[in-house]
Amino acid sequence: MRKKIAIVIPSFNEEGNIEIMAKSIKDTMQVLPYDYELIFVDDGSSDNTLVKLKELSQSYDNLFFVELSRNFGHQNALKAGVDIANANAVITMDGDMQHPPELIPELLKKWEEGYDVVYTRREDDKSNSYFKRKTSKGFYSVMNYLSEVNFEPGTADFRLMDEKVVAVFTDFSENELFIRGLVSWLGFKQFALDYVPAERFSGKSKYTMKKMMRFAIQGITSFSTRPLHIAIFLGVGLSLFAFIFYIGYVLYSIYFGHVISGWASVISTIVFFGGLNLIVLGIIGMYIGKLFIQSKQRPNYLIRSTNYK
Numbered sequence: 001m002r003k004k005i006a007i008v009i010p011s012f013n014e015e016g017n018i019e020i021m022a023k024s025i026k027d028t029m030q031v032l033p034y035d036y037e038l039i040f041v042d043d044g045s046s047d048n049t050l051v052k053l054k055e056l057s058q059s060y061d062n063l064f065f066v067e068l069s070r071n072f073g074h075q076n077a078l079k080a081g082v083d084i085a086n087a088n089a090v091i092t093m094d095g096d097m098q099h100p101p102e103l104i105p106e107l108l109k110k111w112e113e114g115y116d117v118v119y120t121r122r123e124d125d126k127s128n129s130y131f132k133r134k135t136s137k138g139f140y141s142v143m144n145y146l147s148e149v150n151f152e153p154g155t156a157d158f159r160l161m162d163e164k165v166v167a168v169f170t171d172f173s174e175n176e177l178f179i180r181g182l183v184s185w186l187g188f189k190q191f192a193l194d195y196v197p198a199e200r201f202s203g204k205s206k207y208t209m210k211k212m213m214r215f216a217i218q219g220i221t222s223f224s225t226r227p228l229h230i231a232i233f234l235g236v237g238l239s240l241f242a243f244i245f246y247i248g249y250v251l252y253s254i255y256f257g258h259v260i261s262g263w264a265s266v267i268s269t270i271v272f273f274g275g276l277n278l279i280v281l282g283i284i285g286m287y288i289g290k291l292f293i294q295s296k297q298r299p300n301y302l303i304r305s306t307n308y309k
Contacts, residue, residue: 003088005029005036005108008081010074011095012043015052022056022063024101032105037062039308040095041081044071057307064309069302075177076300078157083170084308091160098197099158106193107160116188119159119180121152123196152192155180162188177300 007025011018022038029036042050042065053065066080082090089111093099103120110118157179161169165188172182184190 002033002035004086005034005089005091006039006085006087007036007091007093007104008039008041008078008085009093009095010041010043010077010081011045011049011053012071012074012077013045013047013049014095015045015048017096018049018052019056021095021097021101022060024097025104026060028101028104032108034108035062037064037085037087039064039066039081039085041066041068041077043068043074043077054307064307066306066308067304069304072301074157075179078179079169079172079177080301080303082161082166084303084306085166088163089160090163090166093158094156099156100195100197103158103193103195110191110193111160111162114189115191116162116165117159117183117186117190119183119190119192120156121192121194122154122156123194154194155184155192158195159183164188173297173300175298175300 009021014021018040025036025038038060040053040063042053050065050067053063057063057065066084068077068080072080078092082092089108091104091107093101099120107118107120161183165183165186168186169182
């Protein structure tokens with residue numbers, strides 16, 4: 001009996017990429033000894049992505065669409081596709097052609113060798129700006145310092161998961177998903193494949209600097225409480241510094257017989273410690289906010305319509 005592979009592709013305003021994506025995957029998969037299905041997840045697109053998917057589903061018997069009720073974000077859309085898939089293995093990839101379909105046979109080969117998760121590592125793309133490459137490298141350095149889970153630089157949401165890994169993954173119900181972190185945390189037998197990202201076929205990247213910063217904070221706070229530890233050490237350290245400074249001030253006053261004047265230094269100190277308090281409260285607030293949202297137990301996504309059987 002032939003094994004079945006599900007390929008999940010989150011799509012947000014990707015009408016120009018869907019058809020070439022489906023064709024490229026078909027060309028790759030038709031020479032392989034597997035049955036497969038394509039599951040495109042429309043993440044609240046404002047263009048004709050859904051219309052295009054419905055048209056293609058008439059031409060491809062194995063192409064399915066999942067329409068979310070609104071834009072829930074890339075990670076939630078990806079999970080929606082994985083949750084609905086029914087296959088021996090699930091491959092997730094982006095719908096902009098930067099994750100090359102030609103790498104799928106390598107993913108499947110390693111899976112057949114016994115690996116439960118086969119993930120990809122993006123090699124340094126020289127076409128990216130110096131700033132983006134350095135910030136990406138810095139992000140993973142900070143993540144590895146703050147988290148108990150190891151994050152490899154360049155990892156992406158282009159991976160294969162065996163059905164037993166998918167069964168565990170679908171049970172997760174936490175908000176603010178950071179899937180590459182979750183997959184790393186899961187363990188199982190994993191293997192990494194390096195790849196060179198292709199050029200985006202159509203459209204522009206949806207990851208703005210604001211979204212990248214939010215994604216970084218989301219990843220750090222999802223897998224680590226060390227920022228809270230840093231806040232404690234920072235508070236203790238500065239309190240100790242203030243105490244030593246006060247003792248020095250008293251000794252100076254006794255020795256020289258007069259006090260140190262100057263309101264500027266006082267105001268600067270007040271502003272500094274006030275700002276520090278706000279930072280620490282902000283860190284604590286992020287964690288409390290995550291607990292508040294999680295306590296509501298709202299679903300990660302809502303499906304408006306689908307043709308998946």
